[in-house]
Amino acid sequence: MKNFKSFLMKWPKLGIKEKRYRLPRRIHRLAEIKIDKIKICGVKGIVLDLDNTIISEDDRYLSPCAEDWITQAKLAGLQFFILSNGKRRYRVKYWSHRLDIPALSPAKKPFPPAFRQAIAHMRLPAKHILVIGDSLHTDFVGALLCGCAYIQVAALPHPPRWWEKFAGKWVQIPYPSGGELWNFDDAAGYESFL
16 A cells, blocks of 8 residues: 555656756857757747857957847747947947847946846746856846846957956857858948947
8 A cells, every 4th residue: 555655646757757958058159059949948038148149349250140040039939138238339229220129238237227127128037038148247147136047158259358368268258269250241331320
């Protein structure tokens, strides 16, 4: 009788075990993130960083297949919001228009108000939001403070700022040498957003 009771207690656990997917912590390119896998994890909205995640700060490189990946993610029902600490607002407006994603700049990441604004805009609970960016000290800390999941992408090649020369290796993943990069040749399009 004792064995039968223990069998009954285990009964709901018997059957097909569902494989759980965990979000990767780090990736090299935005387009490497599997859309179906993040949806399995309950992600319904994505807060994206702009500088060195989608486009390099100096406007030389575009993350390979990033625009196609964003389009596919939208078709899969995911919502987006861009948070950028960049001071060149015309650049953020250009990318917001080009990608058809609402944006906020300067976002003053990692402080929570901008993240909260993005979350409120998407009308989703924080547990269903994924933050994707290149910097631990801005994107990751902001996600952590707001209760969102986070994936770090390798920073696109760019001229390092003063702090990156000292602390960059602790807060950013360097882009793999020899990794595919797309040149960005449409900086002239910024003029209509000045």
